[in-house]
Amino acid sequence: MEKVYSVPSTKHEVVGGFCPGCLHGVVVKLVCEVQEELGILDRTVCVVGVGCCCITARHWKCDVMNAPHGRAPAVATGLKRMAPKDTVVYTYQGDGDLAAIGLSEIMYAANRGENFTVIFVNNSTYGMTGGQMAPTTLVGMKATTAPFGRKAEDVGYPLHMCEILNQLGAPTYLARVSCDSSPNVIKTKAAIKKAFQNQIDGKGFSLVEIMSACPTNWGLSPLDSIKFMREKTMVEFPLGVYRDR
Amino acid sequence: MPKVEINSKVCKACELCILNCPKGVLALGKESNPSGYHYVTVVNQDACIACKMCAIACPDAAIEIYK
Amino acid sequence: MERKFMKGCEAVAEAAVRAGCRFFAGYPITPQNEVPEYFARRLPEVGGQFVQGESEVASINMVMGAASAGVKAMTSSSSPGVSLKAEGVSQAANGSLPLVVANFMRGGPGGGSIQPAQSDYWQATKAMGNGGYKLIVVSPGTLQEAVDLTYKAFELAERDRNPVMILADGCIGAMMEPVTLPEMKSDEQLEKEKQARKNWLVNGFKHREIGPVNIDLWGGRTSMLAMEAIAAGEKPGPRGLEESNRVSGELYERWAKEDTMVELYKMEDAEYVITGYGTAGRVAKSAVDALRAEGVKVGLIRPIIVFPFPYDAYKALDPKKIKFILDVEMAIPGQMVEDVKFAIQDRIPIHQFGRSGGNIVGREEIIAAFKAL
Numbered sequence: 001m002e003k004v005y006s007v008p009s010t011k012h013e014v015v016g017g018f019c020p021g022c023l024h025g026v027v028v029k030l031v032c033e034v035q036e037e038l039g040i041l042d043r044t045v046c047v048v049g050v051g052c053c054c055i056t057a058r059h060w061k062c063d064v065m066n067a068p069h070g071r072a073p074a075v076a077t078g079l080k081r082m083a084p085k086d087t088v089v090y091t092y093q094g095d096g097d098l099a100a101i102g103l104s105e106i107m108y109a110a111n112r113g114e115n116f117t118v119i120f121v122n123n124s125t126y127g128m129t130g131g132q133m134a135p136t137t138l139v140g141m142k143a144t145t146a147p148f149g150r151k152a153e154d155v156g157y158p159l160h161m162c163e164i165l166n167q168l169g170a171p172t173y174l175a176r177v178s179c180d181s182s183p184n185v186i187k188t189k190a191a192i193k194k195a196f197q198n199q200i201d202g203k204g205f206s207l208v209e210i211m212s213a214c215p216t217n218w219g220l221s222p223l224d225s226i227k228f229m230r231e232k233t234m235v236e237f238p239l240g241v242y243r244d245r
Numbered sequence: 246m247p248k249v250e251i252n253s254k255v256c257k258a259c260e261l262c263i264l265n266c267p268k269g270v271l272a273l274g275k276e277s278n279p280s281g282y283h284y285v286t287v288v289n290q291d292a293c294i295a296c297k298m299c300a301i302a303c304p305d306a307a308i309e310i311y312k
Numbered sequence: 313m314e315r316k317f318m319k320g321c322e323a324v325a326e327a328a329v330r331a332g333c334r335f336f337a338g339y340p341i342t343p344q345n346e347v348p349e350y351f352a353r354r355l356p357e358v359g360g361q362f363v364q365g366e367s368e369v370a371s372i373n374m375v376m377g378a379a380s381a382g383v384k385a386m387t388s389s390s391s392p393g394v395s396l397k398a399e400g401v402s403q404a405a406n407g408s409l410p411l412v413v414a415n416f417m418r419g420g421p422g423g424g425s426i427q428p429a430q431s432d433y434w435q436a437t438k439a440m441g442n443g444g445y446k447l448i449v450v451s452p453g454t455l456q457e458a459v460d461l462t463y464k465a466f467e468l469a470e471r472d473r474n475p476v477m478i479l480a481d482g483c484i485g486a487m488m489e490p491v492t493l494p495e496m497k498s499d500e501q502l503e504k505e506k507q508a509r510k511n512w513l514v515n516g517f518k519h520r521e522i523g524p525v526n527i528d529l530w531g532g533r534t535s536m537l538a539m540e541a542i543a544a545g546e547k548p549g550p551r552g553l554e555e556s557n558r559v560s561g562e563l564y565e566r567w568a569k570e571d572t573m574v575e576l577y578k579m580e581d582a583e584y585v586i587t588g589y590g591t592a593g594r595v596a597k598s599a600v601d602a603l604r605a606e607g608v609k610v611g612l613i614r615p616i617i618v619f620p621f622p623y624d625a626y627k628a629l630d631p632k633k634i635k636f637i638l639d640v641e642m643a644i645p646g647q648m649v650e651d652v653k654f655a656i657q658d659r660i661p662i663h664q665f666g667r668s669g670g671n672i673v674g675r676e677e678i679i680a681a682f683k684a685l
Contacts, residue, residue, distance in 0.1 A: 001248060001311040001312065002312055003309060003310070003311050004295055004297060004310050004311065004312045005297045005300040005309055005310035006309050007306040007309060011306060013252075013255060013306075014255070015254055015255055015279075015280060016280060018305075020257035020282070021257070021259035021260075021304065022304060023304055024304070025304025025305050025306070026302070026303070026304045029303075029304070029306045042516055042517050042518035043516035043518050043519075044516055045514055045516060047377070060524070061524055062516070062524055063514045063515070063516055063517055064514075064524070065377075066403075067373060067376075067403075068373065068399050068400060068403045071369065071370065071373040071400070074369075074370040074371075074373035074374045074377070075373045075374070075376050075377040075380075076377060077337075077363065077370075077374045077377060078335060078337065078363075078373070078375055078377025078378035078380075078381070078385065079377035079378065079381050079514075079515070080377070081361050081363070081377075081378065082334070082335050082361065082377070082378040082381040082382075082383040082385070083381040083382075083515040083516070084381075084515060084516070084519060086516075087381075087515050088516070104366050104367060104369075104370065105366070105369075105370050105373070108365075108366035108370065112363075179302075181302070182265040182297075182301040182302045185301050185302055186301060215259075222259035222260055222261060223260055223264055226261070226264065
């Protein structure tokens, strides 16, 4: 019998970690698969942000560096520029990390066209700290710091990072994908692989925004949270390739 | 004939594999793993077509497929 | 040895390049803009890289990234900007990353003034950021010292794998003096040094003798020690934040024993002591000379490394001989004076004279303050 699907050898087996139905796990698995397929594990460094994204540190088999909250693109800038030429650097960040406290760092890293890869997981909430309102929380969506739902007249509208970054001249690849279904997971993997290949080819800044679910803080079962993604968050944040050159 | 192998230790019973399986091969079991989850089990192996959809969707990398 | 007439900011930058600094990230802030400007044109000449960060915060984080790739790296700022850098320096101290931070102090608190001051002594020596870490803090009083201490700062950072701070003030940055520049480290020498530390770099494990590493929030310094132990074929010691902090604490104790640096000037027969560091210490020295010319038996204690503080230089003072100590600083209230008090306790009367708000302390006013006592 032939094994037609195997867990990537580039990933640690982790018991526990993310909550049931959290799609961070899928993203981590995909990034590990890409590292395995491209054969880059021993020359790769992950700069992880703060929040649930730092739980991934237990999964990676490559070198890992923890950046202060939101600063991963700045750390990656210094690292990528000064590391040996063949070093592959990626940041792994959530939406609070990247689109709130780290907005300045991601904008400028993108604007400089830094040659690294950004894996950006958007689940519309602050997961680790307990479901506070994120820059990506939908209007009307409840959060622990927006107990009556996000009011646009008070705190404005969700930030669409791919669209915002698409205003800049330098980025090479900007795509929004989702892990809500297996076909979309396959597309997500292709986007991640392209974002890493771009870096290896020296093409410049690539960012993949991955729509994810947070069943725990959304207060939904894993299956209902997938439904919520399809009906709500994936409508607010349309999938697609925003930049590819 | 295809075979689905489940690493029950890391399964968190989120059911995403069940959602993504087109043939009804999988279901939550009655046994619980050391973490307390009623991990997924294969209930209809004969129907499996090795499309890998379950494994691809699994957030915990708990599924491997043989053909 | 090359002798050159240079401005303080540029002398510090050139000394850094000669010490092997090949990456600089910084953000414009007065009064240290000549530092990033100098690096911007100098680093490309030596195969280094300059990045103008989008903020102080981003700059220190870029420097952290470069340091983890094994490159000697530096950032520079002035008081309010250094507050912003504290986040990154704290993280670098936990991650055991060697880097150099320069602070050309200006008036505070807050935005304060853009004129020189010494009001960040507490910040530099007591608690620059969260978490209770320490840095060696060098504080030049002349441009030659600025050059020599900058060169030394890179060596200390590498030796301890810990950030080092150059605590200068706006005067040191802006003044011009002839300096003897240290020798330029050759590329071969830098490569040799890099090879010596390759086992604790985080730039892909194929470049090391040991497998993947996680410079994590909780392992801190011991992550690095574990890597070293594995490379040496030993079993890594216990990891975790408490162990990391314990190891760091031992390091700080070693500094107190081995790394203090202080100038004692005309102290042999002194009956009075004036003390100060940096520019205040330099002006105080000229006040000591003027008072000596009048026959007053006064000496100077000038800390050159302010952390670890040279407590022993003060503890050694004989209460029967010394009538009082005058501490002079460009800060109101005085800051270093607290460390002087800690060393002296009640044994000798301590007085304080300070200027603040961007005012540089003058020789005549020190003399007047001294005579008033």
